[in-house]
Amino acid sequence: MEMVYANRMTMQTIKSSTQDQNPPTSPGDQHSDSGVVKDTMAKRSTLSETVNQLQTNYSSLKAERDELLTNYSSLKAERDELLTNYSSLKAERDELLRQLGSKVEICEDLFALQIFISMFHNFWIGLTDSNEEGTWKWVNGTTLTT
Structure with missing residues (x-):
């Protein structure tokens, strides 16, 4: 087995005197790094x-x-x-x-309403049909259900 020793200067000399195995085919290929660039x-x-x-x-x-x-x-x-x-x-x-x-009173259940009715005879229960005749709504805007 033969050992080959070369220094950098020798390698550059050999490389410059040897023809390139894959010569450039277009102007953009003249540098090996051009694709990366x-x-x-x-x-x-x-x-x-x-x-x-x-x-x-x-x-x-x-x-x-x-x-x-x-x-x-x-x-x-x-x-x-x-x-x-x-x-x-x-x-x-x-x-x-x-x-x-x-006075304004809000009765939220039937029992409270019955007590209120028994105590007072002249009151308004908060229903109106002022927006549409015959369609009764509570003052909070919900429709009366029977």
């Missing part, structure tokens, strides 16, 4: 497009979030105003009823 460039381009799309999506979502927060703040302010108005109306109603010597 092309793949890397393509991946970089794809990643850049993805990053741009993600940034666009992020900006859109951020704008949508800001709009929703603004709408939420407006709705919250509206709700607070309605609650204030409701409280005020309730206080006005209670004062008017007090001035008239009246």
